[in-house]
Amino acid sequence: MMDGHEVTVVDNFFTGRKRNVEHWIGHENFELINHDVVEPLYIEVDQIYHLASPASPPNYMYNPIKTLKTNTIGTLNMLGLAKRVGARLLLASTSEVYGDPEVHPQTEDYWGHVNPIGPRACYDEGKRVAETMCYAYMKQEGVEVRVARIFNTFGPRMHMNDGRVVSNFILQALQGEPLTVYGSGSQTRAFQYVSDLVNGLVALMNSNVSSPVNLGNPEEHTILEFAQLIKNLVGSGSEIQFLSEAQDDPQKRKPDIKKAKLMLGWEPVVPLEEGLNKAIHYFRKELEYQANNQYIPKPKPARIKKGRTHHN
DSSP states (O other): OTTSOOEEEEEOOSSOOGGGGTTTTTOTTEEEEEOOTTSOOOOOOSEEEEOOSOOSHHHHHHSHHHHHHHHHHHHHHHHHHHHHHTOEEEEEEEGGGGBSOSSSSBOTTOOOBOOTTSTTHHHHHHHHHHHHHHHHHHHHHOOOEEEEEEOOEEOTTSOTTSOOHHHHHHHHHHTTOOEEEETTSOOEEEOEEHHHHHHHHHHHHTSSOOSOEEESOOOEEEHHHHHHHHHHHHTOOOOEEEEOOOTTOOSOOOBOOHHHHHHHOOOOOSOHHHHHHHHHHHHHHHHHHHHHTOOOOOOOOOOOOTTOOOOO
């Protein structure tokens, strides 16, 4: 938008919200279409950022069939659109294609270690076959594709109750509830701030790199370190509570981003604490907004229709 492009956002609001883009509504270069990519879309575009899919475990496990349809039929529809109008398509793939990795850190040529019938399979395998589809369309139809394997990302406008580790911890710390850690908390994650990811996606889309590229922050921390860091940044007195570990929860996660550095000149620049402070600020505001705008429905009296006799 800032670079003067015309942007059409297509969303079915399964996990998104209109409020996230309301500051663009009314801008002459912006259009918002309430549409589900599982249904075909007919529109004229030059570039397609195919970001559609629930991405947090509670969201995609809540509706695994919807997740599969979005990543398969939705991806086929977007590739079909790209083919028809000669657009370039960027697929938002995921570090989950690597599953619970046996290689550390993960490079793009690692094939992964995925349970095809586990609770996360609808997402992991959905994204893996979406990648397969991109390269089939590239090979057979000459469609230009870009594939970003996105590692954990956080920032303002993420859904507060999406059940991801950063949002869970911030929400729990702000509300003075215990921070829930699954397992021992020794499993690692590497988080990037959303603006870094966006810069990486734009750089990838406008590059000549058609093979998959990892986009993530290689700075690795244990879940327990995150819990303590967020607790301190919020200034919360919450305690840390340990729960039993989640099934198929990857033990280690760290991107190798040599390829992105070399071929895109990209690397994350936002320090973790700075990003977390921005996310905490957003969540604080969001909690205030919810408290002030709570709609409590009042029971309506039943309207009695006149002049009609009811026979039981």
